[in-house]
Amino acid sequence: MGRxxxxxxxxxxxxxxxxxxxxxxxxxxxxxxxxxxxxxxxALREADDEIxxxxxxKVIRVARARDEGIVARAAAALARLLLxxxxxxxxxxxxxxxxxxxxxxxxxxAEVPADLxxxxxxxxxxxxxxxxxxxxxxxxxxxxxxxxxxxxxxPGDAFRMKMIxxxxxxxxxxxxxxxxxxxxxxxxxxxxxxxxxxVTVLNVFPxxxxxxxxxxxxxxxGTPTLRAYWFSQTxxxxxxxxxxxxxxxxxxxxxxxxxxxxxxxxxGDSLLALAASLGLADRVRLLPMAPPGEMVRLAADYDxxxxxxxxxxxxxxxxxxxxxxTYLLAGVPVIMSDTPGQKLLATDLGQAARLCALADxxxxxxxxxxxxSPPVLAEASAAAWRLGRERYNWEREQDVLLQSVAxxxxxxxxxx
Numbered sequence: 187m188g189r190x191x192x193x194x195x196x197x198x199x200x201x202x203x204x205x206x207x208x209x210x211x212x213x214x215x216x217x218x219x220x221x222x223x224x225x226x227x228x229a230l231r232e233a234d235d236e237i238x239x240x241x242x243x244k245v246i247r248v249a250r251a252r253d254e255g256i257v258a259r260a261a262a263a264l265a266r267l268l269l270x271x272x273x274x275x276x277x278x279x280x281x282x283x284x285x286x287x288x289x290x291x292x293x294x295x296a297e298v299p300a301d302l303x304x305x306x307x308x309x310x311x312x313x314x315x316x317x318x319x320x321x322x323x324x325x326x327x328x329x330x331x332x333x334x335x336x337x338x339x340x341p342g343d344a345f346r347m348k349m350i351x352x353x354x355x356x357x358x359x360x361x362x363x364x365x366x367x368x369x370x371x372x373x374x375x376x377x378x379x380x381x382x383x384x385v386t387v388l389n390v391f392p393x394x395x396x397x398x399x400x401x402x403x404x405x406x407x408g409t410p411t412l413r414a415y416w417f418s419q420t421x422x423x424x425x426x427x428x429x430x431x432x433x434x435x436x437x438x439x440x441x442x443x444x445x446x447x448x449x450x451x452x453x454g455d456s457l458l459a460l461a462a463s464l465g466l467a468d469r470v471r472l473l474p475m476a477p478p479g480e481m482v483r484l485a486a487d488y489d490x491x492x493x494x495x496x497x498x499x500x501x502x503x504x505x506x507x508x509x510x511x512t513y514l515l516a517g518v519p520v521i522m523s524d525t526p527g528q529k530l531l532a533t534d535l536g537q538a539a540r541l542c543a544l545a546d547x548x549x550x551x552x553x554x555x556x557x558x559s560p561p562v563l564a565e566a567s568a569a570a571w572r573l574g575r576e577r578y579n580w581e582r583e584q585d586v587l588l589q590s591v592a593x594x595x596x597x598x599x600x601x602x
Contacts, residue, residue, distance in 0.1 A: 189595065190218040192300035192317070196287050196309035199223050199245065200233035201419070203478045203508070204330055204367070204389060205306055209243050211584040212591065219243035220298055222313075224287050226250040233477060246298070248290045258285040265349060280352035281312045283345075292316055302326055302363065302591065308333050308350050311357045318360075324594050326363035329384060332371045335500030338424075355379060363594035365587060370504035370527045385590040389508035391515050392580040395482040400517040400571045403489075403564040410439050410558035415488035415518070417446035417481065417509065421454040421472070424502075426494025426523055428460060429544040435464040437551040439558040444488070446473040486516035489563060493522045494544060506531055514538060514578045517571035519563070521553065534577075538569035 191212050195205050205221060213219045225234070225247035238245045251257070261282035265275045281288045286309035295303065295313040303314035304326035311327065318325040334354055337347035358364070358375065364384040366372035372384040416427060427445065434441045443461075445454060454472045461470035476484055485491055491513030497503045504527040513520045520539045522528040532539045540557065542550040557563050 188216050188218055189302070190220070190300040191302045191304065191591070192220045192222065192295065192298050192314075193304045193306065194222045194291055194295050194310040194313050195306035196224050196291060197307065198225065198227045198230040198234050199237045199247075200230040200478065201227065202306060203391075204328065206237065206241075206478075207392070207580055207584070208304070208328065208587060209241070211580075211587055213243045215588050215591075217591075220246060220300065222246045222248060222291065222295055222298065224248050224250065224291075226287070246294060248287060248294050250287055251290050254287065254289075255285055257282050257289070262345075262349075266345065269348070275349070275352050277312060277353055277356040280349040281309065283349045284309070288312055296320055299323075302594065304328060304363065305357075306330065308353050311353050315357045315360065324362040324598060325357070325360050326591075326594065327358060327361050327365075328387070329364070329366040329371055329375060330389070331367070331505055332374045332501040334378065335374060335504075338499050351378075362597065363590055365590060368504060368506040368527050369530060371501075374500070374504060385586060387587045387590075388506065388511060388578065388583050390511040390578045390580050390583045391482055391508070393515070393575065395479060396515045396574060396579075397483060397486045397517065400567060401486055403560055403567055410560075412439050412441045412490055412554060412558050412563075413488045414441055414443045414490050414492055414521075415446070415485055415513075416443070416492040416494070417473075417485070417512075418507075419447055419475070420451070421445060421447040421449050421457070422451075423453045423456060424496055424498045426492070426496050426544050427457055429547065430492060430494055430550070431457060431461050431464065431466065431470060433547045433550045433554065434461075434466055434469065436547055437554045439555050440469075441554055442469045442471075443492075444471050444473055446476065446484070448475055481512050482516045485512050485518055488518055489567075490557060491516075491518045491520050493520055493528065494542075495523050495525045495528060496544065497525060503527060510539075511574075511578050514570045515574035517567055517574060519557070519566035519570045521550075535573060536569055537566050538573050540566075 209219050261279045265283045268275050291313035295317040302324040303318045305311045305314040334350045337343040365387040366384040369386050376383040493509045495502050503525050524541045540553050
């Protein structure tokens with residue numbers, strides 16, 4: 187039997203494409219892979235079933251504990267009491283203070299022997315840490331976000347970030363393998379906890395998801411039109427979309443915007459109302475969620491893709507979302523807000539990207555008007571298509587992941 191890897195996540199299979207790519211890459215490299223995930227989002231259950239049916243690696247799905255909410259409230263109350271007394275909060279209490287399947291993941295993960303355990307998201311860290319100790323295995327973590335930097339000014343966020351910090355501080359220094367989805371996320375973790383800088387593994391996608399050929403840029407008579415696209419799992423009001431809609435009203439170019447994602451909180455309705463108030467009711471549409479495997483193909487129908495992160499939190503300032511790399515693989519140029527994380531990436535994207543300041547609608551409108559020129563848009567689209575095939579794809583990026591895992595095992599061998 188070869189080396190075994192156990193990947194643990196508090197999310198459903200279908201909610202974490204990054205885990206799926208990681209499991210596929212490790213399996214393809216000869217590792218025996220088990221993914222332990224949760225099974226509590228009923229809306230994703232059918233998609234989970236489809237993924238599990240074709241996955242070449244083992245899947246274990248964990249149900250949410252019935253008393254999870256009660257345990258979370260009790261843990262949060264105890265943690266607040268300990269903090270008020272100036273006492274340290276135990277890791278288990280901190281982890282359970284959020285409504286997350288910590289105990290269920292710990293029980294199930296402990297039952298799966300492995301040579302390396304990799305956690306996705308903070309709620310999985312206690313499970314992989316305990317299992318690694320029990321089975322004398324290596325410990326790993328994939329930081330898709332800077333989790334202890336996700337806090338905003340909303341009530342309770344300071345406490346939540348404190349609890350996340352307690353868990354991260356207790357577990358991350360013991361990691362032999364650690365990856366981050368953006369360079370600045372890795373730097374932030376290294377600085378906060380005195381770690382070696384994690385390896386950057388970008389949120390890119392397989393070439394098999396890409397269209398077979400680039401979409402030709404149309405040349406229209408009269409007022410030029412740009413079709414803009416944004417997607418996420420959930421539509422939010424802190425993702426720069428209001429600023430973009432307001433800019434649409436200023437641009438000489440006729441810009442349309444399709445927004446794809448869940449409207450469960452009604453934020454999409456608020457964006458439609460804003461568009462209507464600006465006389466743009468016929469130019470902004472809400473689209474339903476779609477399977478992760480379809481996102482590149484769906485993006486390819488548009489002229490520009492939007493990645494308009496705001497500085498609502500430290501994580502949003504430094505992250506690189508999968509939107510950017512979805513657009514590039516589809517051959518669609520990207521308009522990115524000028525957060526530090528996106529500014530750093532823009533230097534490598536050249537003509538495939540345009541940086542904008544959300545607080546400068548006139549500048550963004552000028553960018554849209556310039557991109558509406560067919561030759562300019564054709565150049566930008568060609569650059570995106572080329573980057574998606576030559577650099578920003580999973581066939582290339584998975585090698586970085588595999589090298590990091592191999593290095594962790596090699597270091598352990600030298601210490602024996």
